[in-house]
Amino acid sequence: MALRLDIPLEMARRHNLPKEMSEAEFAELDANPPAWLAQSRANRRAGTRPVWQTLTCVVCGETETVRPKKWWPDFTYMACYSHSPNDVPEPAPGTSRSEVYGVGARFIAIVDAPGGK
Numbered sequence: 001m002a003l004r005l006d007i008p009l010e011m012a013r014r015h016n017l018p019k020e021m022s023e024a025e026f027a028e029l030d031a032n033p034p035a036w037l038a039q040s041r042a043n044r045r046a047g048t049r050p051v052w053q054t055l056t057c058v059v060c061g062e063t064e065t066v067r068p069k070k071w072w073p074d075f076t077y078m079a080c081y082s083h084s085p086n087d088v089p090e091p092a093p094g095t096s097r098s099e100v101y102g103v104g105a106r107f108i109a110i111v112d113a114p115g116g117k
């Protein structure tokens, strides 16, 4: 039951949820969750469960799957460290380019931000 409600077992026990519930009972609880359940669900949704992101090199197509970090910029391109900056597509007119290191293990993030030279 706790699994279906997406809450810890311990929480189900604390709130005296029956181990077995009928579909109707479950639907009722699901549609009208008590405050503690609604809160728990909101926390889970906003929670820190890691989301994986696949970075793809714009030059050679190499990928790396990483957990995104909060400090990452909105990057325009990803490129491996090993490529020359000349291999990366030109920045769009009216943007200025900066490079951010440390995104993933092998990538440089290329950020083209409005506000050019």
Ligand SMILES: [Zn+2]
Binding pocket: 057, 058, 059, 060, 061, 062, 079, 080, 083
């Ligand atoms: Zn590459």
